[in-house]
Structure formats: C-alpha cells, structure tokens
Amino acid sequence: MNKQAQSPQPMSFAILRNTHEVLRKSIGLMDVYLDKGALGEFRQEWRNFRRCRRSHVAMEEAAVFSLLDEVSGGVITEAGFMQEHEEDELNARQVEQAETNDEVARVFETWKTHQLDHMAHEEKVMGPLTMKTAPTPEGRGQVVHDRLVVPAIKYGDFDWYLAFVIKRLTAYGTAQQPPSIAVRVFAWGLQYASTPTQWESWKRIVQDNTSNEIWQEMVEKFQIDAEGKITD
DSSP states (O other): OOHHHHSOOOOTTHHHHHHHHHHHHHHHHHHHHHHHTOHHHHHHHHHHHHHHHHHHHHHIIIIIHHHHHHHHTSHHHHHTHHHHHHHHHHHHHHHHHOOSHHHHHHHHHHHHHHHHHHHHHHHHHHHHHHTTSOSSHHHHHHHHIIIIIHHHHHHTOHHHHHHHHHHHHHHHOOSSSOHHHHHHHHHHHHHTTSOHHHHHHHHHHHHHHSOHHHHHHHHHHHOTTSOOSSOO
C-alpha cells in the first residue's frame, strides 16, 4: 500500500458516527448513576443525552434517511429506522415518567437495549451507503453540508450540540479511537462540510471545548484552523 493510500482523509459523515459514540458513553454514565442510586445525576445526564440526540435525529429524519434511500433504492425505508425512532421515543417517555430509582432503572433497561440495538443497526446499514453519496471526501463534505448540517442548523441547537460532542470526545474518545483521533475525525469532517463563515464560528467552539494539546496537533497536522471548504 502506498503512502498516499495510508494518509488520513476527512470523513464528513463521521459527524453521525462519532455522535453515536458520545451517546453510548452517555448511556454508560447513566447506568453508573442508577447503580449508585444517584437519580439527580442520572436525570441531568438524561437531559444531556436527549438534547444531543435531538440534534442528531434532526439530521437523520430531515435529510439523511431520504439521502441514503436515494442512493440505495429505498434500503433505509425498508430497514424501518423511522419506526425505530418512534419506538425509542415511546420508551423514553416511560423513563421520564418513572419516579423512583428502581422504577427508572427498570424502564431504562428496556429503553437502553432498544437504543443500543438501534444505533448498531443504523451503523451496519447506513455506514456503507454514505460512501455512495459522492466519489471524493470533498464531494461528501458538500453532501453533508447540504443534507446534514443545514437541517441541524434549522433545528436551532447546533452550537450546544457541537460543544457537547467535542467535550465528550475529548474526555473519553470512542471505543475505537483515543481522544486526539476522535476529536480530529469529527472536527476535520465538519470543517470539510462547513462554509468559511460557518467554520470561523465553529472552530472556536471546537478549540474552546477540547484540550490545547489536541487543538495544536490538529492545527499542525490537519490545518484545522484554515477555512471551511464549502463555498459561501
């Protein structure tokens, strides 16, 4: 394999994938809080999870599902992801209506099993399809801008979502990536899906919510402080 093939490339669809990893970590934290009987801490983390997931779901339901249906002849619809979202919401309401720690723990287990299975299902089906949306990283960055980022901005909570994801990736990384790689993959992918005006604002959020060490490495190796790649 040549050196060029080994070089990292921006992966704009990692915005979705690494958000899944942040959500998985949030679920793990909630499990710990329930085991300790720390219902107040659980509810705060639950609010964080739900707020982050709403931005994520806004991307999926407003645009990503239809986009991947277009390139696959309807595979997303056939997979039933919208129905899984609806079931997740019903399960989540049970968690929010429960009162005691034991009640919450019981319904949380049902919700958690479904949520983790759902994310794994999405990754298995959707991951390969993202490569069909455009032939180059730059092209996929344009697709992600048009079909993920714009719907997320319209939802109205994108800056909070971005800060939360970067903080969590900095603190925990992912199951496959240490923090330095997890943050870079997400931020570099977003840079390639941002206009210069957007990235001027968002790169400050990235810098403010990661470590100096990770930020400097991204600047030196990946020019993360350069402009966004999508034409204004």
